[in-house]
Amino acid sequence: MAADVDEPANDTVRLLWGPPARPTRGPKPALSLERIAAAGIEVADAEGLGSVSMQRVAGLLDYTKMALYRYVPGKAELVALMVEFAVAGPPAAPADGHWRDHLTAWARELTQAFTAHPWLLDATVGPRLMGPNELAWLERVVSALDGHGLTGAERMDAAVLLAGHVRGIVQQARAAGAEGSPEARLLTVLGALVQQHAEDYPALAAAMAEPGGRDNALDFGLARILDGLAALIDRRTARP
Amino acid sequence: MAADVDEPANDTVRLLWGPPARPTRGPKPALSLERIAAAGIEVADAEGLGSVSMQRVAGLLDYTKMALYRYVPGKAELVALMVEFAVAGPPAAPADGHWRDHLTAWARELTQAFTAHPWLLDATVGPRLMGPNELAWLERVVSALDGHGLTGAERMDAAVLLAGHVRGIVQQARAAGAEGSPEARLLTVLGALVQQHAEDYPALAAAMAEPGGRDNALDFGLARILDGLAALIDRRTARP
DNA sequence: ACATTGCTGTGTACGGTAGACACAGTTGAT
DNA sequence: ATCAACTGTGTCTACCGTACACAGCAATGT
Numbered sequence: 001m002a003a004d005v006d007e008p009a010n011d012t013v014r015l016l017w018g019p020p021a022r023p024t025r026g027p028k029p030a031l032s033l034e035r036i037a038a039a040g041i042e043v044a045d046a047e048g049l050g051s052v053s054m055q056r057v058a059g060l061l062d063y064t065k066m067a068l069y070r071y072v073p074g075k076a077e078l079v080a081l082m083v084e085f086a087v088a089g090p091p092a093a094p095a096d097g098h099w100r101d102h103l104t105a106w107a108r109e110l111t112q113a114f115t116a117h118p119w120l121l122d123a124t125v126g127p128r129l130m131g132p133n134e135l136a137w138l139e140r141v142v143s144a145l146d147g148h149g150l151t152g153a154e155r156m157d158a159a160v161l162l163a164g165h166v167r168g169i170v171q172q173a174r175a176a177g178a179e180g181s182p183e184a185r186l187l188t189v190l191g192a193l194v195q196q197h198a199e200d201y202p203a204l205a206a207a208m209a210e211p212g213g214r215d216n217a218l219d220f221g222l223a224r225i226l227d228g229l230a231a232l233i234d235r236r237t238a239r240p
Numbered sequence: 241m242a243a244d245v246d247e248p249a250n251d252t253v254r255l256l257w258g259p260p261a262r263p264t265r266g267p268k269p270a271l272s273l274e275r276i277a278a279a280g281i282e283v284a285d286a287e288g289l290g291s292v293s294m295q296r297v298a299g300l301l302d303y304t305k306m307a308l309y310r311y312v313p314g315k316a317e318l319v320a321l322m323v324e325f326a327v328a329g330p331p332a333a334p335a336d337g338h339w340r341d342h343l344t345a346w347a348r349e350l351t352q353a354f355t356a357h358p359w360l361l362d363a364t365v366g367p368r369l370m371g372p373n374e375l376a377w378l379e380r381v382v383s384a385l386d387g388h389g390l391t392g393a394e395r396m397d398a399a400v401l402l403a404g405h406v407r408g409i410v411q412q413a414r415a416a417g418a419e420g421s422p423e424a425r426l427l428t429v430l431g432a433l434v435q436q437h438a439e440d441y442p443a444l445a446a447a448m449a450e451p452g453g454r455d456n457a458l459d460f461g462l463a464r465i466l467d468g469l470a471a472l473i474d475r476r477t478a479r480p
Numbered sequence: 481a482c483a484t485t486g487c488t489g490t491g492t493a494c495g496g497t498a499g500a501c502a503c504a505g506t507t508g509a510t
Numbered sequence: 511a512t513c514a515a516c517t518g519t520g521t522c523t524a525c526c527g528t529a530c531a532c533a534g535c536a537a538t539g540t
Contacts, residue, residue, distance in 0.1 A: 164408020
C-alpha cells in the first residue's frame, strides 16, 4: 500500500536509487555519472558550490555543457549526485562497544566528511531526497541506539540532534576560516564590533574577552548531548 | 589595538552597523533600506530565497533594479539586510528565572523566527558578518548562562550547540513540509525507499515503522542538551 | 541670483547562468 | 542494408548581477 517509488517519475530517485540501466542501442556514452560527479566535486572543493556550473563541469571533462544533459536531467540532480558521492558511505561501524563510543566515532567521522567538502552545507539545506550513502549514515546512528529503551521516534530525533550539531560545528569552523583567510578577517571585525558595542552585548564581550579559547566546540556539544542521552537511557532502563 | 572597524572598507559592516548617514546634497532618496529589505523578505517568504532577484525586489517597489544599487552595494548585502531585519531582535529576556527556562524560551522563540522565514536557513550558511539583531540573540543565550561556573568559551559553545539544534529542527520541519505539499511527497518516497531496501537499513526501517510519532524533535533535543548542560553545571557548582 | 557639485533614478550593455531544441553522426537490432 | 535509438554539438531564449554613462533635481558656495 506504500506509494510506488518509481511512479512519481522523480528524476532524482532514479538517478540516486535506480539501477545502472544500460539498454544500449546507439553509441556508447563516453562519460559516466561517477566522472561527472567527481568533476563537480573537484570544482566545489576548490572554489565552492557557487562556482559549479554546467559549463565549468563540462569544461573540466572537455565536453560541452549540453553533453551533461544526456546524463543528468538538470543542475539540481547533478548537485544531488555530488552530495551522494562526496558523503560516501560511513566507515564501517565497530561490531561491539558502548553506544556512546559508537556515537562519538560517528560524529567525528561525519564532521570529517563535512570538513573535507564544506559545500555540503550549502548543498544540503532545503528539502531534498537522500541517497543510499546518506541514508547509511542515518542508519548507523539509529542502529547504535537500538535496544536502550528509546522509541523509534526518539532514536530518529537523537539522530537529527547529532547531525544538527555536526552541521553547526562545521559551519562555525568554516565561518572562522584558516589563519589569515578572509573569513578569519570577518571574525576579527566581528570581535571588534562586539568590543565597540560592549554596552549592548556585555555577556558576549565578557565571554569573548576571556582567554584560553581552544577549539573544543565539537567535543563540548557532543559531551552535553551524550550526557543528556545517557540520563534518558538510564531512566528508561532503570524502571522498564 | 583592536582592528579598526571602519578600516576594511567592508560594505556590509557599514550597512549593518553604520549610522543612518544622511549627508544630503541631491534629491532625497525615495526608497529606504527598510523598504527594500521588506520587499526582499516578502519575495523570499512567498517563493523562497531563490526567487529573490534585483528585478523582483525592484519591481515590487515599482523601481528599476539599478535604483537598488544606490542603496545596496550588491545582492549579498541585500540578503544580509534581509536577514538582519527578518531575524529582528530577540524578545526581551525575562528578568529572573532559572537558566533552563531562559534557554528553553530562547530556543522556542528562535525556532519561531526561523519557521516564519525558512529561507533564513539558506541565507545564513556560509561565512558572513552578523548584524546587531542577530548578535542580540547570541547575547541573550550567553547571558543566560552567566554565573554558573562555565568558562567564556563554554558559554559560546553552548550557544552554538543550541543554535545548531534549532537550525536542524527547522530544516527538518521544512523538509517535511505541509500536508500534501511536494516536500511531504518527498518524505513519502523516502519512506517507501527505506521499506523497499529494509535489508540495508534495518534499524531505520524499524524506527520508522514504529507508530506514535508526534513531532517532538525540538523538545526532545532541547531536553537532552539542557540535561547535559545541567549535569556540567552541577559538577562545576558542587566543587568550586 | 546663480553656477557648481553631489546625489537620484534610468537605460543600455556585457558576460554569465540554466536549459529547450534541432541536427549530424554512430551504433546495435532487424 | 535498413532502421531506430542514442550521443554529443551548436544555436537560441530568458534571466541573472552589475558596470557605466546620462539626465534631472536639490542644496551649497559665491
